[in-house]
Amino acid sequence: MQEDRIKALVEISALRFQADQARLAQLHAKERDLRKNLQDLVQQRNARVASVIKADDPATIAGADVQWHAWVDQRRKAINTELAQILAQKSDCLARVKRSFGQDQAAQQLLKKVQLTQRRPRYES
Template identity: 45%
Template sequence: MKQSKDMAGLIQISELQYRTAQADMARIRTREEDLRRKLAQLIESKSAQAIATQRSDAAALIAGADIRWHRWVDQRRAAINAELAQVLALKENSRVRLQNAFGRDRAMQKLSEQMLKSQKAKHTRRQSYES
């Protein structure tokens, strides 16, 4: 049995929208993971620096460079956290779009299946009347 061209076009559009929403979500998740990794690296380097500073009387400590470095790390963490908050908001919006696209795609698939069954049943009835 054949589907109408309009129905086939609608199915393609719904599939494309769903795949696009999936790709957007994947891109956002990758960005989120990258930001979280950067945050973890900053925290780890700050901790390592604090331990190293306690063990020695480094020239950087005496010159005050470590204080500036710690301030830079804190500023960088704040900037990354702000960007992460934006990414999480985008992720939520993307999740909603993905959920809607998935629902539309599933509905189009079910509708297509029902139409094919209906056409098949019609065809079977016509053949039984002609016999």
């Protein structure tokens, strides 16, 4: 009876650990995507600045170039804000993963201990 309860505890702790790991993986993927977006924006901006901008450039004349740079700055700010939120969530999630891992290991050790004590023959003197 006790062993069945501990087996259920082991299953629950394993499922919780797996769920926490999956959540951490999702956050890691979001972080990677946001960092990639930031990198792309910076590269596009640098490429535009590095290109020879002539006084008769249509984007410069129309003022679109200035607006585009303002949009890039705005977008980078929004991405950085979202990235900071993801990093905070990731930190919390990592702590949950560590805790659920410890709980899972403890439950597995408890099951092993119970199984060993039940298998040992009891000698009476």
